Amino acid sequence: MTNALQHLFDNNRAWAERTEREQPGFFARLANQQNPKYLWIGCSDSRVPANQITGLDPGEVFVHRNVANVVVHSDLNALSVIQYAVDFLKVEHILVVGHYGCGGVLATLRGARVGLADNWLRHVHDVKIRHRRRLDHLPVAVQEDVLCEMNVIEQVGNVALSNVLQDAWARGQKISVHGWCYGLKDGLAKDLGVSMSHPGEVMDVFRNALKRYPRGGSVPAA
Secondary structure, rough: OHHHHHHHHHHHHHHHHHHHOOOOHHHHEEEHHOOOOEEOOOOOOOOOHHHHHOOOOOOEEEEEEHHOOOOOOOOOOHHHHHHHHHHHOOOOOEEEEEEOHHHHHHHHHHOOOOOOOHHHHHHHHHHHOOOHHHOOOOHHHHHHHHHHHHHHHHHHHHHHHHHHHHHHOOOOOOOEEEEEOOOOOOOOOOEOOOOOHHHHHHHHHHHHHHOOOOOOOOOOOO
């Protein structure tokens, strides 16, 4: 088993030596301090690496990832990460980052079964049902991109309405929440225009963001 992974150890050693050569003392500084300004909440997809996309070094971005970048108030894992980042690391920005072509979002849109993760993806399904009048009239390829964006917008709202963010804002802490969508085909992140820095902004920003996706004709009740 070790031999099968030896190339990873070789890569690690080469990276560590190169980093120390280019930035002398890098690891000594890193070991003594974690002071990121950013919390990245993204998808588990291996093609969406937070540090590389943003050009940040280790120690500069705190990261939480799960399937389809979902944040729900019953997920103590995500909420614990957010609380640690906000209350202890004092991050200044929370980035909720989805990506076009997200497998979890596409499975939801297509009604595909993936196994145990179907239960987790019910949260994305809820987004699809809630905004079905903004989705169902669109061509399939456009639906896929729009649902990826809508899912990010919904999760930004969930972060902003969490007790962690509400308490931080109530005590005057300066922290903003943002929503991005990353393009696998071009490597570029798109700002979805849902940045929030104050509790009074949340509902207006959320409503204005959804206006970008006009409703189609009437849809029978679910």
